[in-house]
Amino acid sequence: MTSPGSILIVGASAAGLSTAEALRRHGYQGRLTFLDAEPHLPYDRPPLSKQLLSGAWEPPRVQLRGQAQLDALHAEFVLGEPAVALDPAERAVTTVSGRVLRGDVVVIATGLTPLRLPGQDHLEGVHVLRALDDALALRHALSAGTRLVVVGEGVLGAEIAATARTLNLEVTLAGMGGTLLNDQLGQVIGAMLAEKHAERGVRLRLGVAIEELTGAAGRVTGVRPASGEFLPADMVVVAIGSRPATGWLEGSGLPLGDGVECDSRCRAAEGVYAVGDVASFQHEGLGRRLRLENRTNATEQAQVVAANILGADRPYTPIPYFWTDQYDVKIQAHGLPSAAAKVTIADGDVAQGRFTALYQEGGQVTAVLGWNMPKQARLLRQQVLGAWQDTPRLATA
Amino acid sequence: MKITVDEAKCCGAGQCVLIAPEVFDQRDDDGIVVLLQPEPDEAQHAAVREAAAVCPAAAIDLSEHP
Structure with a gap:
């Protein structure tokens, strides 16, 4: 070509x-x-x-x-x-x-x-966060209000909740999952993250469907989960996926x-x-x-x-990798962690807030996670996920 | 080729170490980049260019003088 x-x-x-x-x-x-x-x-x-x-x-x-x-x-x-x-x-x-x-x-x-909740576009004070302008609008709202409800317990929702808490807002995080980041990282790690958020003062309402956003005079007033509880809010962020x-x-x-x-x-x-x-x-x-x-x-x-x-004919075979920073926690995940995997601690100490963990499914290591141990997680990745067919590097091709 | 790294920008992803392990390393405690070879051999140049390109924090700067 x-x-x-x-x-x-x-x-x-x-x-x-x-x-x-x-x-x-x-x-x-x-x-x-x-x-x-x-x-x-x-x-x-x-x-x-x-x-x-x-x-x-x-x-x-x-x-x-x-x-x-x-x-x-x-x-x-x-x-x-x-x-x-x-x-x-x-x-x-x-x-x-x-x-x-x-x-x-x-x-x-x-x-x-970003996905939206029914009716959210007709209410002021309801935000999504995808683009720079979204983030600036939310930042402005956070500086003017005191009560934030985040709908969505995934990576983005948890990061926004953490940031808002460091700004001293009253933060409630509500979502369908049983724990934070359950879909991305599973129950064991998700529960540790949830504990971290609770320690920092985030009110968690997990495992509940969000039935409706409530409003008055065109402005959001809160969120009503299926539990029937009313969560009052000056502003709401909808982070339910994309x-x-x-x-x-x-x-x-x-x-x-x-x-x-x-x-x-x-x-x-x-x-x-x-x-x-x-x-x-x-x-x-x-x-x-x-x-x-x-x-x-x-x-x-x-x-x-x-x-x-440019004509290379190269397959793309990555080892997936993402990180998230929340409060003083830096999580790095290599591979394909899932809620179905068995999680074991490989190195470090959970109580001290520094460890690596292995995800296993069907006897195979499917992912490696670092909790405030980025270098060790990377080294572990090379050991246990090395068998994955990694992308041949352009530099050596 | 001369490499500079911005530790304040670095997010500790470690992509650079995966691509050019002879040139980059990470600190043990927080994963921030450690530059092993600020002026790497010619054999490393292609890998270093790719490391700079994939760095998710754009924390690796290269100046190339022939």
Whole structure:
């Protein structure tokens, strides 16, 4: 395959930007265009629920690259312009204003759309947190109110609750799961996290469905779980998960399931690739489809997508990896932890708040977790997950 | 090639150590990056460039003078 003359990247966040940078690093000299619904230059999302929300960082600090680095990319940025349709055969993307952008290759990196509760869009004071502007709006609300209810017990909900507690707000965290991060990390670790939040003064209402948001005069007044209890609130954050942002691809003919369904090369159609949170890819090492919503996947997958665009024909077989910071706890998880796995402590001391843990299913180690032991967790990963087929590194390929 | 790392930005993900273990390490207590070779051999350059590219905190800066 010859190098394409032009590449259009839809989504100028971590995955899209990293794809562009990897293309340039590998000598791609053609045209590069970014299209993004948001008006901002590429910024980083993990700090939004932590340093940015707390006020420790201001928006310039979440920019992924400085102006000089962006200039060196020699890319055109079309911002504040949502894509509304893709013609895969023509590799043409139509924007909301009717503009049509074309590329010899199109990279889909549109990320996620947060799920919402019924009726939330008609109530002031109800927030989601996905974009920079969401985070700034929530930050402003936190500075003006005192009682926050977070709906959702996953990573994002727990991080927001932790940040709000450090700002001294009254925080209630309510969610369907039996414990915090149950779906991501299972009961054992989830219960430890829940204990940490309770110690810090977060009111936990877990294992309850949220029936409704209540409001008066168009403003939210609280949340009513199925238990019948009323949780009063000055503001509510809904963090009940996301879905891949593929609405604009309906009718394109691309296979859409849980995300853009790609092959093991992250290719959805001839000349069309997907990368990051939106991409569902065939993992050859696991023999099944995987879609990963984490920051490290965005950059790692971008390396493979860029190489494949330039003709490498490389499967993407990552060991998934995510981290979360809550209060003084840094959790790092390698592999595929799940609620079904048996969890054993491998090293360190739970009572001292520093340990590593192994997740096992069917006699196989499926994941390694570090609780304030990031280096040891990484070393353990290399020992026990080394058998996984890792992505061949570009550097050695 | 000259490498600088920003410890204040580093989130301890350890991606750099996985890619270029001869150049980067992590502190035992908090996982923050430790630079083993600020001016690595040519053989390491490609791996270092990839490590800088995948660093989720953009904490690795490279200056390259031919």
